[in-house]
Structures are given as C-alpha cells and as structure tokens.
Amino acid sequence: MMALRDLKQTDESQQNHLLKDFIEAPLDQNFGHEVVAMYLGCSPWTLARMRCNGSELPYTKIGRRIAYKKRDVLAYEKSRTTTCTAQYA
Template structure:
C-alpha cells in the first residue's frame, strides 16, 4: 500500500497505482478512502461528504474509527450511476 498523506500530495502515478490495486483485488478486499477515491475518480473529501449527507451513497464500514470501502460496494455504486440513453433514433 502507498503511504497515506494529504490527497493533494498524491501524484497521478500513485493514484493510478491505487486504482489498479482496487481493480485487481477480490470484491471483499477493504480499502481506505484514498484508494476508493482513486478507483471512482473522486476525492476523499467527496466520499466523506457522501457519507455524511447521502443516505443512498456508497456502503462503507467503520472499524476503530477508520473508514473502509469494499470493492463490491464501489462497483455497486458505479453500476447505480450508469445511465442508459433515453433518446430515440
């Protein structure tokens, strides 16, 4: 795992590695918010806002004061966000 630091201090390569780690992990693997944010293309502060203000946000767990996200719930969120085209040809 990449050492934790402020989101703005991660470079693009580190974010890409975090995203790759999530993509290649088993669906039950837990990840900290930084990894979840990289996978979703959001920031950890956006995920925090979603936890506090959106009842239909991403399922997460809190263990010993630490928030974790499982890949299966990140994927479920992405599936929920998919939109199908409603325009007619």
C-alpha cells in the first residue's frame, strides 16, 4: 500500500496500471483508499471525511489500514448515478 504523498508522485502510466488492476480484479478483492479515490475521482482525504461522516461506502479497518471491497465501491458508484438533477431536490 502506498502512502498518500506517494500517490501524487506516480506518473500517469502507473496510475493507469493501478486503475486497470482495480477494473480487472474480482469483486471480493480489497483495495486501499488511494486506488479507490483514483477510481471514484476524489481525493483520499475525501474518503477519510466520508468515513467520519458515516457515508454509504462500506470499508474495513484492520489496525491502521483501510480497505474497500471492489463490490462495495461499484455499488456505491451505482447508487450515486443519476439521470436528472431534479433527483437531488
């Protein structure tokens, strides 16, 4: 697992490789918050805030490590998909 500061230092080909690994992984595979943040298009700090605020995105914490199941990330992404801005009203 890479540190938050290392994620900013990875080049585009490494980021594409990490995203490809996520997409091709089995649904039960766990991923660190850095990869999940890249996939969702947010920062790892946003995921940390979501964990503190009780977001709908389930995670596992073992010691100091945070992991997200691919299945949960895809379900969360699907739950956030809308077809009309009126759905937010």
